[in-house]
Structure formats: structure tokens, C-alpha cells
Amino acid sequence: DVKVTQSSRYLVKRTGEKVFLECVQDMDHENMFWYRQDPGLGLRLIYFSYDVKMKEKGDIPEGYSVSREKKERFSLILESASTNQTSMYLCASSQVITEAFFGQGTRLTVV
């Protein structure tokens, strides 16, 4: 059974904190993605990685960075969390242009 695992389902962080969201996949996929999901806005791509140590900005990278040191792990970093980063964060992985598999999501609240 294929799996994308996000480290937390729910997180509450304070404004200004550095936040790490972790995602691990067990399918040996090249591509990994971080999206945020907000009502009425759908899924917006934050960052995309197509190989180890490779990354590409998505539509809304400001305030975020990513790390992919190993193929199976893709981390999203909020350098200094702000209240407008309160959202649902979804990680996904895929082979080149086939089906993407999603994690369950992390609901982050910044207070």
C-alpha cells in the first residue's frame, strides 16, 4: 500500500516561530510537492522538487523554504511563522506525470 506520511495532523505555533513540516514517501518517487489548501482558493503550489536537492518555486513560495536531502523526505520550513500562514498543508509525491499520492494533511494554526 503506497504511503505519503506527514509528521503531524495538527500543529499550533506562535507568531515568529520557525516551523518544520515533514513529509515522507515510500514509493521511490522523484517528484514531491507542498501545497496549501484554503477555502475558495483550492490547492496552491508552494514548492516542488523533482530530484534530491532540486527544488522549484511554485505559485506562493514567499515566507517558505524547503529541503530535500534524501529522496523519500521533503520538508517545508516556515522561517518565521505568521498568522496568514494558518492553513491546511498537503504533501504529495508522484512519478513524472502519473498519479500523485497525497498525505493526510497538516492543519497549522499560527497564533
Place this chain on the structure above:
Amino acid sequence: GEDVEQSLFLSVREGDSSVINCTYTDSSSTYLYWYKQEPGAGLQLLTYIFSNMDMKQDQRLTVLLNKKDKHLSLRIADTQTGDSAIYFCAETPGNTGKLIFGQGTTLQVKP
């Protein structure tokens, strides 16, 4: 640019057909996708269509693609209450593996 647009809400009665529409701007995607998100869950691939096809049928699901108008639709026949979910269309512009989603259409099925 890359843009995928959907209407936000659709309400139907159980047993009726549902049609969810999507428009996209990038014509280079080899595949176009429909994903389903049930409450509290990540997204799952529902179906997809190869860009050189006009139609694909899979049990109660029919996907129609009009490449000239860059319009994609998903028809669900005999809609059931279990079909209530958010439906996202998606494309991979330039076939880079980068996956871009629409805003999502919330389907409400009334008994």
C-alpha cells in the same frame, strides 16, 4: 500562464447526474486529472484523460475534453450521497511533473 478554473459549488439530488466543469490555460499537458477529496482526507486520483482523447468512461464517471476550448468536465451518473466531496481538476503544464490544481468544486448530494 498556468491557470485552472472551476466553479465552487454544485448541489444535486440523489440519483441525478452531476456535471463538474473546469477550464485550463496550458495546452501542453499530456494528461488532465480529476481528484476527489473526502472530508478530513487528502486527495485521491479519481480518473484522468490523455490529451489526445475526447472522452473517457469509467463506470459511473465520464470525462469529456474539449481541447479547442480548453474545457474539461466530469459527469457522475446516478449520483449517490457517498459522492459528496470536493472535486479538483488538475494539469501538468509543460509535462514537467508540476501539478496545478483548480479551486475545487464542492459537490453536495441531497437525499
